[in-house]
Amino acid sequence: MKRIRYAVAAPVIAVVISLLVAGIALAVSGHNPIDAFQAMGSYLKTADSVVAVINRAVPYYVMGLAVAIGFKMNLFNIGVDGQYRLAALLAAAAGAAVSFPPIIHIAFVIAVAMMVGASWAAIPGVLKVVRGVNEVVSTIMLNFIATGITAFLLANYLRDNSVKLVAQTKPLPESAWMPSLNTPLGWFGINLPKDTVLNGFLIIAIATGILIYLLIYRTRFGFDLRTSGRNPSAALSSGVNPKAMIMKTIMLSGAIAGLAGMAPLLGDYHQYGDTFPTALGFTGISVALLGRNHPAGIAVAAIVWAAIERGGQNLNSVGVPQEIAKIMQGTLLLSAVIAFEVVRRARLRAEVHDAAVKAHPRSSDPGEPLPALAGGGLV
Amino acid sequence: MSATVLPPQPSIEMAPDSAIGRLKYLMASNAILRATVLCLGFIWVLAVARVLADAPDMTSGPTFIAAVGATSPILLAGLAAMYSERVGVVNIGLEGMMVLGTWFAGWAGWQYGPWAALIGGAFGGSLGGLLHALATVTFGVDQVVSGIAINLIAPGVTRFLSSEVFVGNGDGTITQSPTMADSIGRFTMPFTSGGNFFGWHTPNPLGWISEQRWFFISDTAGFLVGFTTDMAYTTMLALLLVPASVYVLWHMRFGLRLRSIGEKPSAADSLGVAVYKMKYIGVTISGALCGLGGAWLVLDVRAYNQDQVAGRGFQGLAATIFGNWRPVGILTGSGLFAYSQALTQRLGTNPVRALFLVAFFAFLVLAINALRRHRFPSAATLAIVAAGALLYFTSTTKIDSRIVFITPYVVTLVVLTFSSQRLRPPAAEGKPWRKGETG
Numbered sequence: 001m002k003r004i005r006y007a008v009a010a011p012v013i014a015v016v017i018s019l020l021v022a023g024i025a026l027a028v029s030g031h032n033p034i035d036a037f038q039a040m041g042s043y044l045k046t047a048d049s050v051v052a053v054i055n056r057a058v059p060y061y062v063m064g065l066a067v068a069i070g071f072k073m074n075l076f077n078i079g080v081d082g083q084y085r086l087a088a089l090l091a092a093a094a095g096a097a098v099s100f101p102p103i104i105h106i107a108f109v110i111a112v113a114m115m116v117g118a119s120w121a122a123i124p125g126v127l128k129v130v131r132g133v134n135e136v137v138s139t140i141m142l143n144f145i146a147t148g149i150t151a152f153l154l155a156n157y158l159r160d161n162s163v164k165l166v167a168q169t170k171p172l173p174e175s176a177w178m179p180s181l182n183t184p185l186g187w188f189g190i191n192l193p194k195d196t197v198l199n200g201f202l203i204i205a206i207a208t209g210i211l212i213y214l215l216i217y218r219t220r221f222g223f224d225l226r227t228s229g230r231n232p233s234a235a236l237s238s239g240v241n242p243k244a245m246i247m248k249t250i251m252l253s254g255a256i257a258g259l260a261g262m263a264p265l266l267g268d269y270h271q272y273g274d275t276f277p278t279a280l281g282f283t284g285i286s287v288a289l290l291g292r293n294h295p296a297g298i299a300v301a302a303i304v305w306a307a308i309e310r311g312g313q314n315l316n317s318v319g320v321p322q323e324i325a326k327i328m329q330g331t332l333l334l335s336a337v338i339a340f341e342v343v344r345r346a347r348l349r350a351e352v353h354d355a356a357v358k359a360h361p362r363s364s365d366p367g368e369p370l371p372a373l374a375g376g377g378l379v
Numbered sequence: 380m381s382a383t384v385l386p387p388q389p390s391i392e393m394a395p396d397s398a399i400g401r402l403k404y405l406m407a408s409n410a411i412l413r414a415t416v417l418c419l420g421f422i423w424v425l426a427v428a429r430v431l432a433d434a435p436d437m438t439s440g441p442t443f444i445a446a447v448g449a450t451s452p453i454l455l456a457g458l459a460a461m462y463s464e465r466v467g468v469v470n471i472g473l474e475g476m477m478v479l480g481t482w483f484a485g486w487a488g489w490q491y492g493p494w495a496a497l498i499g500g501a502f503g504g505s506l507g508g509l510l511h512a513l514a515t516v517t518f519g520v521d522q523v524v525s526g527i528a529i530n531l532i533a534p535g536v537t538r539f540l541s542s543e544v545f546v547g548n549g550d551g552t553i554t555q556s557p558t559m560a561d562s563i564g565r566f567t568m569p570f571t572s573g574g575n576f577f578g579w580h581t582p583n584p585l586g587w588i589s590e591q592r593w594f595f596i597s598d599t600a601g602f603l604v605g606f607t608t609d610m611a612y613t614t615m616l617a618l619l620l621v622p623a624s625v626y627v628l629w630h631m632r633f634g635l636r637l638r639s640i641g642e643k644p645s646a647a648d649s650l651g652v653a654v655y656k657m658k659y660i661g662v663t664i665s666g667a668l669c670g671l672g673g674a675w676l677v678l679d680v681r682a683y684n685q686d687q688v689a690g691r692g693f694q695g696l697a698a699t700i701f702g703n704w705r706p707v708g709i710l711t712g713s714g715l716f717a718y719s720q721a722l723t724q725r726l727g728t729n730p731v732r733a734l735f736l737v738a739f740f741a742f743l744v745l746a747i748n749a750l751r752r753h754r755f756p757s758a759a760t761l762a763i764v765a766a767g768a769l770l771y772f773t774s775t776t777k778i779d780s781r782i783v784f785i786t787p788y789v790v791t792l793v794v795l796t797f798s799s800q801r802l803r804p805p806a807a808e809g810k811p812w813r814k815g816e817t818g
């Protein structure tokens with residue numbers, strides 16, 4: 001019971017604070033916060049909004065998983081942004097250059113993307129393992145480098161020359177298009193409105209989430225990964241090779257980041273160009289942080305993130321600037337990470353207290369916590 | 380950030396006899412001499428490249444004027460990173476703090492003129508710094524996470540503010556502030572660079588020499604022109620903050636306290652330094668400097684623009700690491716970034732192509748250095764990179780602007796890779812500290 005209370009406390013606090021901040025910002029600027037939130041809420045109830053939210057949330061979710069794998073062992077792969085863009089470009093170009101039967105073609109494009117993502121992520125991995133370069137800084141630099149390389153390759157080598165005005169790759173043949181889920185949903189009697197397409201990548205995203213969950217929480221590798229994150233010296237003495245662990249984790253993270261870019265590529269855009277979504281990487285980081293690096297939590301976070309975006313689109317109809325949605329996302333993220341930390345500390349304090357009570361059962365007021373437990377950042 | 384290794388200790392032996400040995404000995408102890416020698420060496424390499432590639436623009440006065448200007452925002456972000464990391468708080472949120480600075484500078488400049496923009500920028504940035512301090516110092520949130528959050532929040536906040544404040548006023552839009560009426564003044568040194576002296580238009584000897592194409596002499600003159608001609612007062616302020624920071628951090632009690640927090644907070648705490656307060660001060664100074672960097676960008680074009688910051692916060696972070704968390708080093712790092720940017724802006728002929736020649740020389744020297752220390756894998760890698768640079772230089776006539784865009788980042792990565800053993804970040808950097816804790 002207590003556990004659940006602690007788990008729920010932080011997200012609730014965060015949501016309340018973010019609504020409060022957004023409400024105050026709106027009130028100060030002379031808008032009615034209630035109207036604004038109602039406009040968002042009512043817009044989200046329509047069927048095409050639900051589909052749109054899911055379609056948006058799918059790449060966010062996969063990207064969140066990619067980031068979370070690294071975060072689980074305190075490896076900050078900020079480079080997911082560069083990894084997925086390079087992966088999406090090369091996968092789009094490779095997919096358009098070959099012809100395969102339908103399913104195999106999709107698998108081929110995905111495989112290329114994951115390999116490119118993993119290879120690009122291997123660079124900060126090698127730099128960290130061999131030269132001790134901090135991955136936060138190296139991946140930030142590599143994001144810029146990936147931006148330059150992607151633009152360079154697109155402009156000079158991979159561009160579809162039959163299109164003059166926009167720089168984009170050749171479109172993927174239809175055998176590499178992700179089928180939509182509209183038809184299967186119809187079998188269950190759910191008929192989506194016209195012109196709304198539920199991206200079939202949803203299935204792959206769910207499968208990836210389950211696989212990552214199993215990998216992190218149910219395998220030896222996942223155990224080593226979590227141990228390395230929580231207590232590197234304990235991991236080392238239990239026989240984990242930290243360097244190999246770093247390489248495996250960051251490359252896996254990069255591969256999943258490459259996969260995330262496939263949701264818009266295969267299901268929607270079918271080619272890589274200037275209009276391809278760009279900030280996916282940073283959204284993934286936010287979603288992973290909000291979801292506490294847990295596959296289920298990230299799913300909720302991705303949907304919330306996408307819902308705020310979608311709901312925000314309707315704000316203009318009541319004369320409220322839709323940028324308030326960005327403020328809601330930002331404050332939600334910041335208050336969530338603060339709330340998680342505060343709740344974590346409160347919980348540790350409570351545990352110390354409980355332990356002290358157990359150790360001195362006669363005294364109703366344990367006073368000072370046990371000396372052995374007093375250190376270590378608990379108080 | 381990287382493996383913690385003690386800095387190279389100055390040799391206590393007697394000065395060696397050879398001239399180069401004696402110079403090295405003096406350089407190790409005298410930072411100004413070291414900087415001068417390094418600058419002259421850099422100019423000499425550029426001069427060689429200029430002649431070989433026949434690219435006079437490489438070392439012309441206007442190029443250096445542009446480069447010195449472009450240095451400022453990166454330098455300010457770099458100094459900002461230094462103040463934050465010197466109190467042990469990693470600041471990935473520089474970019475976001477700069478964005479906040481640009482908005483407030485744009486607003487204040489539009490309302491009250493260019494000098495108010497500087498104050499507005501510093502104010503806006505310090506709001507970001509305070510937020511970062513609140514999250515990391517008071518609540519103990521992971522410093523990287525908090526920085527990422529600030530980077531995400533800042534653009535949303537500024538867009539919202541723009542939609543409320545700028546839209547409908549003059550040429551203001553959701554992405555842009557109304558243009559401010561005045562611009563900040565510019566300064567040209569009299570007697571050396573043709574500035575006015577009590578209304579008298581003095582001659583411009585440096586400018587004349589720099590146009591003569593004399594090997595090394597003209598190049599050095601071009602370099603000096605960059606620091607003495609048509610310099611915005613904001614740029615001058617940024618450059619002056621380098622010696623000011625050296626003085627504050629290494630010659631004042633306040634600076635010693637500030638740095639001690641980043642090295643060993645518990646020791647500082649036991650000696651009565653208010654650790655939390657100093658951390659707040661350091662991170663807020665960091666935010667304010669970011670904001671000044673943002674204000675520089677705003678004053679450069681007399682308006683706030685969305686996406687104006689364009690990665691300069693991250694470049695500042697890179698410059699800080701490049702510069703080993705020291706002001707003069709940060710100036711060098713941001714100067715290199717800015718120089719390659721200034722060349723990019725003057726693209727069209729082949730000055731940037733010559734950079735690859737410079738890169739060839741640089742990597743060759745590094746490779747020989749590695750070879751002498753018997754680091755064969757490093758030497759081989761460096762030699763391959765050097766060969767690649769030379770090959771690119773000889774095989775292309777016109778370089779792609781996107782390749783130029785990535786050069787500074789590649790340089791930073793290379794510096795990180797090959798000097799991570801030499802770098803010495805503050806020892807307690809990145810570690811949350813609670814009062815009563817050891818460590």
